[in-house]
Amino acid sequence: MEPGCSTGQDSILSRVALNDNKAGMQGLDKDKINKIILETTKGSRFYESELKKERQLNQRVEKMMRYKAKVTEQQIQKAQAEVEKLAADLERSRKLERVIVHVDMDAFYAAVEMRDCPELKNKPMAVGSMSMLSTSNYHARRYGVRAAMPGFIAKKLCPDLVIVPLNFDKYRAVSEQVREVFADYDPHFLPMSLDEACLDITEHLEQRQHWPESMRTYQICEVKTTADVNELQTTVGAETDTLSPVLFEDSPGSSPTVPGADGKVEVFGTTPEEAVREMRFRIEQRTTLTASAGIAPNMMLAKVCSDKNKPNGQYRILPERKAVMDFIQELPVRKISGIGKVTEKMLAALGIITCSQLGQQMAMLSLLFSETTWHHFLQISLGLGSTHIDRDSERKSMSTERTFAEMSNADEQYSLCRELCHDLAKDLQREGLKGKTVTLKLKNVNFEVKTKAFSLQCAVCTEEEIFAAAKDLLKAEIDNVSPLPLRLRLMGVRVSSFISVDDKQPQQKSIVGFLKIASDCSSSAQPSKSEMVSVLGSSVSLTREQCPETRSASFTGETSKPFSKWRTESGCTAEPQQQTFFQKAHAKRLQKQYEQEETSDKIFKCLPADSTNNSAFIVTTHKPTVKTEETQTCTWKRHPDTDDTAAKADSSLSTTNKVSYASQTKTQSANMLQCFTCPVCFNQIETKNLSSFNQHIDECLSGELDNKRTSMDGCQDVCQEEKLLGKQDEAKKEHIHHKVTDLNSGSRTSILKRNNERPYTSSSTPLFENSAHSDFRTPFFKRFKSTSEKSSFVPHEAMSDSGSVSFQQTASSVEVISEPLHKMVPILTCPVCSQAQDTDDLILFNHHVDMCLNQEVLLEFREAVPPMAQSDSKVKDLEKLSTARGKSKRRGSSPPPPPKKTKAISTRHTIDKFFKGNCNQKF
DNA sequence: AGTGTTGCAACAT
DNA sequence: GCCTAATGTTGCAACACT
Structure with missing residues (x-):
């Protein structure tokens, strides 16, 4: 046996043997089940592979233990101090006021199949194939048949098992019904998968307090499944006494749907428990399927709670520190989302099984695991988790x-x-x-x-x-x-x-390319959604031919006609299908587009007007051949607790020359009056349907509106602005002014300081070394400041020379942002026509640039645009x-990727949903 | 030489 | 005889830059 290979049958059992960490699986004859599993699997390639993985894991554990043995008392003390400090910080930031609910449908796929095929109801059944099962019903679980088990093994455990093939279309349809119910309690709920979701019902509960009883009253329609479940309980209960008492018994907060209650009404109260009970009741009435729920002050706890009284039950942790800590104490760490098989084993080797043990050994853990990991452990041990449900995570x-x-x-x-x-x-x-x-x-x-x-x-x-x-x-x-x-x-x-909207210059269909009739270089028959978005978001992209003398300087007013050298990068062009594009687009995409623009840290925005009428001038320059990116960003970051109209100005100069205009309009729901920004004239168009908006654009493009709108003087814009504002409430108007003031008062120093607020994208290489703590650990792990400390530093870009030069360049082009402007009158020079503008109002200035730019675009378009040099990059690829065979190639220091914002709702569980962090170990 | 960036592999659900 | 599929996050090492 090779060194470190102490894996015996007991050890491998942890991999291949039954995992009964699942509802409905308590009290089984595990030994008997494991014997069957082992007999079936032994000798197979899979088994050998699992053995190998187990050996590797054991080696990791041994390595960790060897390191642990070398840890000195002094190190522990020092680590303890650090842990305590962070724990105190975390404790101070503990939030208990949100009411987070995690809802999980019971044996979802199996339940759907049983509902649709009544013969299955009293049989052990599973959904999946002979290769793999996705889930099983509670009958099958009595035999040890569970999800993630191959069907052929399940058949050995339960020869009568009925295996039903997966039917995702059906599950999606049911899931949609369930989600409609969720939306009534939290329109921003986060779907984790087809059968799971996280909701923040805090606002719902506030409103609910004022609801009359009639709004909380539901008529009961008898749901057959409940009767069947009861019947099942009797049957199964007769067979075995080891059945978990909660398995088929209504828990106190469970569904009130009872047989014989048909036609009666049920009144639900105003407490969180009652609201969740009502939600589960409505799900059952709607789908005849039951759900379980957890109610807690954060997502991590809610997730654990939803499993507590499964199936058809709910559990709440009261929003008190003591209640949270009591709940956490004896909770096995494996129950926490994010702690898997490997982490469980690593921790078990240290004698850590429960969360309280985790808390007790934090000092040692901080020495053995990476910073991210031990921070994560510390949060778990304190019962902390995410209190903010972020639905905006995009597909990666x-x-x-x-x-x-x-x-x-x-x-x-x-x-x-x-x-x-x-x-x-x-x-x-x-x-x-x-x-x-x-x-x-x-x-x-x-x-x-x-x-x-x-x-x-x-x-x-x-x-x-x-x-x-x-x-x-x-x-x-x-x-x-x-x-x-x-x-x-x-x-x-x-x-x-x-690629994000900003990034896709080489392929993006600029409005010019979009209008130009040409063949599509990408051989993609259909325009991509992002392309549609870019058009819908009124993003006009021009790429200037590399021309050093005009780079950067073009924005300072030193070059008289900088834009004359711009040409479109529209190698990928589409048929003029704008009508189709617009028709296809959903209002949400516009909103998404806006958010993309807003979160991109590689754009310069003079000023977004406000959230409902957002027009921004974006200037970025890139020089592909230059290695160093000259980017400086000034960001007014939205404070999480304030409203969503973040005043924000990003400035950047990097090295590909690129100008894009983006304007975006926040939209309302589909059949309400929506306000769109025309990508041609930039007028705000209020309409209930996209067709009329399309028509407007058609007119604009054909020049009709263009002619009507010859004046670019501020008065007209002011009128328009006022007109728009008149349609918004006073608060928003106020907000715009506030933002302008905010911008104007921003000195260079304050901008840099605000820049610190820019959220750090995850980086495996921390930015700041914590010398105070790194001394004794550095040989093994790079130690860095905690996240909270990081935020008090100036970002690295801001400190770099190129960064400050770039900043000044940017600043000189848009002096409004860089100097204390309440003391000086800015001179705004249009980067397109190079004319100084007699205004200090950024909204007006933006409008002027919009118009100038637009004129240029249309002119370019009329003059027939040369094809882009996209083929160059394809050749390079x-x-x-x-040359890529067998060895990875590293790319040069290209500009850091901007936050990727594509549409998507993650339908998967991710650790990040519950915490911020992951569990990768150092060993 | 030190530090930041990127890509891969491992690990998670 | 037979052990899924899709996606996200992080650590680490190689590479590139200053």
Whole structure:
């Protein structure tokens, strides 16, 4: 046996054996079940693979223990001080006022199948295939059959098991019904998966206090499943006494739907428990399916609570520190979302099983685990979690993968690869996504998984483009094992690093490209959604030919006609289908687009007017050949507790020359009056349907409105502004003025300070070393300041020389932002016409630039635009690909990626949903 | 040489 | 005989820049 391989049967059992950490699985004959599982699985390649993983994990544990043995008392003391300090900080920031609810449908897929096929109700059944089960009903769980178990093993455990194939369309439809109920309690609820969601019902509860009883009264329609469940309880209960008492018994807060109650009414109270009981009642009435819920002051606790009284039950942790700590004390760490098999084992090796033990060993944990990880542990031990439900997390990647019987033939492998690329391309195009990284995932017959990624210069979304990269990665792997065949059991293709609106210059259909009739270089038949968004968001993109003498200076007014050198980068152009685009677009996309613009830290915005009428001038310059990015951003970050109309001005000068105009309008719900910003004339158009808005744009494009709107003088704009403001409430008007004032009073220093508030995107390389604490740990881990400390520092860009130069350049072009303007009158020079503007009002100035820019765009358009040089970057990608075999290539220091904002609602659980952080260990 | 950035692999649900 | 599929986050090391 090799060193560190102490894995015996007991150890491997933790991997392959029954995991009864699931509702309905208590009191089973685990030994008997495990014996069957082990007999079935032993000797298989899967088993061998699990053994290998187990050995690796054991080695990790041993390494950790060896390090632990070397830790000195002095180190522990020092660490203890740090832990206590952070704990005190965290304690101070504890928030108990939100009422967070986590709802989880009971055995969802199985319940849906049982509902639709009554014969299944009293049989042990599972949903999935012989290869893998997704879930099982409570009958099947009595036999040890559970989710993530292969069907063939389940059949050994329960020969009568009925396996029903998955039917996602059906589950999606039911999920939609459930979500409609959720939306009544929190319109911003966060779906975690088809059967799970997190809600913040704080506001609902406030309103509910004033509701008359009639609004809390529901008529009971008898739900058959309840009767059946009761029947089931009797039946199953008769079979075994070990059935969990909560399994089929209504818990105190559970659904009031009882047999014989048909036609009666049920009145729900105003407490959180009553509101959640009502929600579950309504779900059951609507779908005849039951749900369980957890109510707590944060998401982490709510998630744990929802499991507490499963099925068909609920549990609440009162919003008091003591209640939280009492709940946490004896809670096994494995119950916490984010602590998996590996972490559980690592902690168990340290004698940590419960959350209170976790708290007791924090000093040691801080020495053994990375900063992120131990911070996460500390939060758990204090019962802290996220109190803010963020629905805006966007999709980061998209992939498709397939498992199959052994495939060793290279031709077949390439053909499958192409097939996967085809499917993925379709999915990407459906969601309008393009990404720069293509990853190939391979699993060989020994269950060894390997992923190989390749980053392209150009974002891709077509089958050919993806396949071009994927097939090379595959070839590299085939060559690697040659002359032996590559024996695969799984292949997957993923595309990630989605480009943001700002980033997609080389491919983005500018309004010019969009209007130009030309063939689509990307061979993508359909315009992507992002493209639609970019048009809808009125994003006009021009790219200037690289021209050093006009770079940067163009914004200072030193160059007389800087924009004359701009041309469109519209290699990917579309048919003039604007009508179709607009018709297809949903108002939400406009909103999303605005948010994208707002959160991008690589844009310069003179001033967004307000949240409902947001017009911003964005200037970024990039010089692709220059390695250092000259970017400086000034951000007025939205305070989380304030309203959503963040006053914000970002300035940046980086090195590709790019000007884009973006304007966005916050929209209302579909059939309400909506306000759109015309991408041509920038007028605010109020309309109930997009068609009339489209018509308006058509008119603008045809020049009719263009002619009508010849004046660019401030008066007209003021009138328009006033007109608009008149339609908003006074508060918003006030807000605009406030923002202008805020901008004007911002001195350079204050801007830099505010810049610190810019949220840090996650970086594996911390920015600031904590010398005070790093001394004794640095050899093993890089130690850095805690997040809270980081925020008090000036961001690295702000401190860099190039950053300050860039800032000044920016500042000189938009003096409004850089000097204490309440003391001086700014001179605003239009970067398009180079004329000094006789106004200090940024709104007016923006309007002027909008118009100038627009004139330029239309002029360019009329003069027929040369095709973009996108092919250059494609050639580069090909060259890069050809040299990529077997070894990863590092890219040069290109500008950091801006926050990726693509549309998506994550339907997966992520640790981050419950905390901020992950659990990767150092060992 | 020190530090920031990027890509990959591992680990999580 | 047979052990899924999709997606997110982080640590670490290699690379690039100053």
